[in-house]
Amino acid sequence: MAQNEKAKRCENCIVRQFNSLGAMSKEELKHVSNAKITKKIKKGDIIFEEGERLNGVFCIRAGVSKLSKLSSNGKDQIVKLAAKGDVIGQRSVIADENVDLKATAVNDMEVCFIPKDRIVTPLKSNPKFTMEVLKTLASDIKDSNDVILSLSQKNVKQRIAQALLYLEEHYGVDDDGFLKLNLTREDLASLVGTALESCIRNVSALKKEGLIKISGKRTGIVDNAALERFIEDF
Amino acid sequence: MAQNEKAKRCENCIVRQFNSLGAMSKEELKHVSNAKITKKIKKGDIIFEEGERLNGVFCIRAGVSKLSKLSSNGKDQIVKLAAKGDVIGQRSVIADENVDLKATAVNDMEVCFIPKDRIVTPLKSNPKFTMEVLKTLASDIKDSNDVILSLSQKNVKQRIAQALLYLEEHYGVDDDGFLKLNLTREDLASLVGTALESCIRNVSALKKEGLIKISGKRTGIVDNAALERFIEDF
C-alpha cells in the first residue's frame, strides 16, 4: 500500500490529531474510515448551503473554508473560518437540525464526508470522544463571545487588526512574513462585519501607519506588539 | 416533609424539566441534590466574575441573570441572558477553564450551585445526559451566530426591536401586555451593543412610531408583525 493510500485511512490521517476524532478507538475509526467519502473542492465552490439537511459532517484535510450566514439585507457575514483538522457541520448533526450556515471553500480543499451515524454512535458510547466534542463546542462558544465583544466594542480598524493577527496566528506566514492565507478585501470585510470600501480604507491606513505591509496581493504584519496595543484602545 | 421542602430536592424540582438535568437518572439526581447549595441572590449582586475559577455550575431556579464580558475600553457587553432552567458556568466547567463571563442578577434570584464532579461524572457515563448537554451547547452556538449576524448587519433600532421581541418571547408579558422582564435602558443598550443615549433615542422612536408602548418603567410591544417586518429591512 502506497504512503498516500495509507493516509486515506482515518487511522493514519494526521488531521485526526487535531480534532476530536483523535479520541476514537481504533475500531470506531475503522468504522468511520469505511464509510467516509473524500472530496476535492475547488476554490469558491460551496460545500453546503444554509438550510440544507446534512447527513453527516465534513472533516477538513486541506484548505480553508468560510462559514457564513446570509442576512435579510442580502449581505453575507462570515461567522468563522475552518481549516485543516476542523470538523464542520457538527453543530447541526448534534442538534439534529438543518445547517444554519453556508460553507464555501476559500482555497482548494480536500474534505472527508463522514455520515452522521458514525459520529452519533460513538457519542453515545465513548465518553472520551464525547468529552472532546464537548470541548470543541465549548471553545466555539468562547470564540463566538469574543467576536460579539469586538463587533460591539471595537471600531472597524481595530477589528481588521484583530482579524489579521488571527490569520497570522492560525494560518502562519511565508518566508517573507506575509500571511499564508490571503483573504480578498471582500472576505475580510465580511469577516469583520463592515463594508468593502471601509475595509479597503482601513487596511490602507494600517499600512500607511507602518503596522502592516502589502506587496501585491500579499499582506503581512510588521509590528505585532504595536498592532496588539492598537486593538486594546491604546 | 412540607411541599417546598420537597421541591428543594432536585428530583422534585420543576426546573429540571427545562434543562439537561432532566436526562439524569434518579440516582445521579440524588447525588446532585445532596451536594448542591441553594443560594438567594439579590438584584444587582454578582454570581461570579470574569476570570474566576468555578468549581461547579449554577442552575437557575428563579430570576434572570445577565452574562457579560468586559471590553478593554471599559464597557460591559451583555452576551446573553439566562433564566429559570438555564445552567450557567457550564462552558467553563466543560472546557476546564476559568469563566470568561461575569454573571449578575437582573432581579432577585434563587440558584443552586452544583459541584463540578456531580456534572462531570454523569457526563462520562450517561450518554443521554451528555447528549442533552451537547444539544444545549449547540443551541448556544446557534444563538451566538444570530447575535453576530445582527450586530454586523442590523442598525441599532432594528437590534432594539429584536431584543424586545426576544424578551417578550422568552419572559412573557403581564396582563396589560407589558414585558415581564424590565431591563434598564443601560442593560438594553449593553445587550444590543450600543451607547445608552442611542438606546434611549431609538426606544423613543419606536414608541413614537406606534410599534411599542411605554408606561412608566414598563415596556410593551404593540404590533409584533410590524416589528418583525421592520427588523427584516422592510
Next chain:
DNA sequence: CACAAAAGGTGATATTTGTCAGGTTTTTGA
C-alpha cells in the same frame, strides 16, 4: 494574446452612531 471579469482603490457625500453636557424624573434608603 486580448479582453472581460474580478479585485482593489478613491473621493464626495449621506447616514448612523457616539460623545458631551446639560437637564428631569423616579427610586431608594437613612
Next chain:
DNA sequence: TCAAAAACCTGACAAATATCACCTTTTGTG
C-alpha cells in the same frame, strides 16, 4: 420624608461608517 443616587431624557455636535459613482490594476480564460 427627604436628600442623594440612579435612571431617564434631550440637544448639539463630532466621529465613524456606509453608500454611490467611478477609476485602475490584476487575474483568468477563450
